[in-house]
Amino acid sequence: MDHFLDIESLDDSTIGQLLERSAGLIGGQRPRALDGSIANLFCEPSTRTRVSFELAARAAGLDVVNIDLQNSSATKGESLDDTARTLAAMGIAAIVLRHPRDRAAAELACALDGGPCPVRIINAGDGIHAHPSQALLDAATLEQAGVDWHRLRVAIVGDIRHSRVARSDVALFARLGAAEIRIAGPEEFLPPAGQMPAAIRFDRLDPALDGVDAVICLRIQRERISADFPQPDAYHQRWGVNVERLARLAPKAHVLHPGPVNRNIEIADAVVDGPQSLILDQVRNGVHARTALFEHLLAGPKPGRPVWSRTTSRRNAE
Ligand code: CP
Numbered sequence: 001m002d003h004f005l006d007i008e009s010l011d012d013s014t015i016g017q018l019l020e021r022s023a024g025l026i027g028g029q030r031p032r033a034l035d036g037s038i039a040n041l042f043c044e045p046s047t048r049t050r051v052s053f054e055l056a057a058r059a060a061g062l063d064v065v066n067i068d069l070q071n072s073s074a075t076k077g078e079s080l081d082d083t084a085r086t087l088a089a090m091g092i093a094a095i096v097l098r099h100p101r102d103r104a105a106a107e108l109a110c111a112l113d114g115g116p117c118p119v120r121i122i123n124a125g126d127g128i129h130a131h132p133s134q135a136l137l138d139a140a141t142l143e144q145a146g147v148d149w150h151r152l153r154v155a156i157v158g159d160i161r162h163s164r165v166a167r168s169d170v171a172l173f174a175r176l177g178a179a180e181i182r183i184a185g186p187e188e189f190l191p192p193a194g195q196m197p198a199a200i201r202f203d204r205l206d207p208a209l210d211g212v213d214a215v216i217c218l219r220i221q222r223e224r225i226s227a228d229f230p231q232p233d234a235y236h237q238r239w240g241v242n243v244e245r246l247a248r249l250a251p252k253a254h255v256l257h258p259g260p261v262n263r264n265i266e267i268a269d270a271v272v273d274g275p276q277s278l279i280l281d282q283v284r285n286g287v288h289a290r291t292a293l294f295e296h297l298l299a300g301p302k303p304g305r306p307v308w309s310r311t312t313s314r315r316n317a318e
Helices: 012-026 048-059 080-089 106-114 131-143 164-175 204-207 233-238 281-298 310-317
Strands: 037-042 063-066 092-099 120-127 153-157 178-182 199-200 213-219 254-256
Touching: 012 120, 012 131, 012 281, 037 080, 048 092, 048 120, 048 131, 048 178, 048 281, 063 254, 080 092, 080 106, 092 131, 092 213, 092 281, 106 120, 120 131, 120 204, 131 164, 131 254, 131 281, 153 164, 164 178, 164 213, 178 204, 199 204, 254 281
Parallel strands: 037 063, 037 092, 092 120, 153 178, 153 213, 178 199, 213 254
Antiparallel strands: none
16 A cells, blocks of 8 residues: 555455554554654645644654645645655655545645655545545444444434545445445435445435434535535534434444534534544544554555554554
8 A cells, every 4th residue: 555545445454454453552552663754734724634643643753744835835836746746855755635626635646656756645635535544533433332344324414415524434334344324414415316325315314313323423514515504503403413313323322423513503512522422532543543554554664565464463462
């Protein structure tokens, strides 16, 4: 694995190794010591993803450069490709990219591959296309909570259409063998017909929640919508996950949200802070999942070769 671009480009073995290592780190295993520097290149706002990539890198002993785009030479007309080439020429081993354009990470990887300064590209969210490290930490959090993928019924609710998290979660949960994946939202927030074929579509919230073992709530992605937004109160009434609606879920079902949360719009205050919420576990596990990712990308003798196995993982834990 030279780059980390989306779930679809990962093989099953890599997914298994990343999740197993994430679980080990969540359970207290120590990060491997890595050498080198990575750069956070965020062309869209972020709190969780940017900070957790930085903490993950530091935990593994990597130096971190946070590019301040407003004060970078991008303001003088330098292209994204040339900015990345410049960082690579200075010895940056991996660029963590967040970008508003779909597939920007893959395009950057393609532009730099085969050039004089190889660098790994890590997709930290590109447009509505993919947010694969979020999917990884969501899966790690569900595994930590003890889910059995082959029995898991999960509902993803809210603005699915504009959500890169929904796309990556559906792709990963399907690969892991989830028993049933539901997506639910108002018509204008459901993906075009034919997209996300692994998921069952619901245009009403209550039936989508019936009996599920986990619900993932999504905010309205206002930054990607030019049309009028629904009124927050009316939206919450119809599409908000509240305490009354939690009763529809399976007993002890889990509530997740990738953040940032818009309280009392897509999810009620009492649910965010309630006993079934795994939202802060997701945030915490984001650091571990991203540490596992850095290890996988940067620790090997050469890119693409798995650097640890179930045997070495077990040995490290002893
Ligand atoms: N979940 C997520 O991507 O959050 P940030 O936008 O804060 O990074």
